[in-house]
Amino acid sequence: MEIRTQNGSRVSAVQAEGLIREDERRALATPGVVRDELPELRAVRVALSLLPAGHPVAPVARQSCREFGHQTLHTDAVACGRCWEHAIRADERVVVEFGLTAKDERPDPGYIDVVAVERVIEGEYLPLGSNERDEVIRRMRAQGCGPWTISDRLGESTRTVRQRIDELTGRVQGSQTQLGAAEAAQVA
Incomplete structure (x- = not known):
């Protein structure tokens, strides 16, 4: 499912996550520099609210939403867009800080969780x-x-x-x- 933005383009939940991660990497690369919010942040947050419960940061997003008492846009949503954004940004900070994955690195095809x-x-x-x-x-x-x-x-x-x-x-x-x-x- 995609969300239509104010300028008429469409953004999916996966694209919205990518936009948040890219924005967080830019913020980490230029500490102390005040940046404008992402354009179309409202649409991005709506799209983020559509991410599934199986997403790796879903438990963090769900917990944040409960702690802050936020309401979701639809009944089967894991968390609201703001809490998804918070969880994704926190996850991206850890990834960058500890060098856990490179952007172009592919997961090990033989990996078993x-x-x-x-x-x-x-x-x-x-x-x-x-x-x-x-x-x-x-x-x-x-x-x-x-x-x-x-x-x-x-x-x-x-x-x-x-x-x-x-x-x-x-x-x-x-x-x-x-x-x-x-x-x-x-x-x-």
Whole structure:
């Protein structure tokens, strides 16, 4: 969903986050210099209020909104635009201060968020990447869980989970087994 600005252009929630992060980097690069507010800040904040609950800074934005007693524009919003802006700017300051990521740096494609994996296995629903979904399958199979239980935890069809189990054990692709020997025996 996009929000129309005063000058007629449109801005999405993702674009709004990018504008806030860029503005914060400019502010950090020139300390002590008074800057004008972002043009179209109101539209940017409305767009920010559309960011999903799965966003990395959503808990901070939600907590800020509760502490300040702000109202959101719609009932399913995580936080208001001001609190999203506050959380994103704070996050960007930490990223810049500690040099956590370069702007053009790509995430490691093999990275597995083990905390998210453990939380999903414990029953919480979280959005996962393919690496994390595969890890959930591996761990749950090692615990003796069947495809039905795994599909319930992942929010995927049993058929999809079974196909993934087959691929991970090398049944479909004919490749070497990616699961350990003990897990492969349990899958078979």
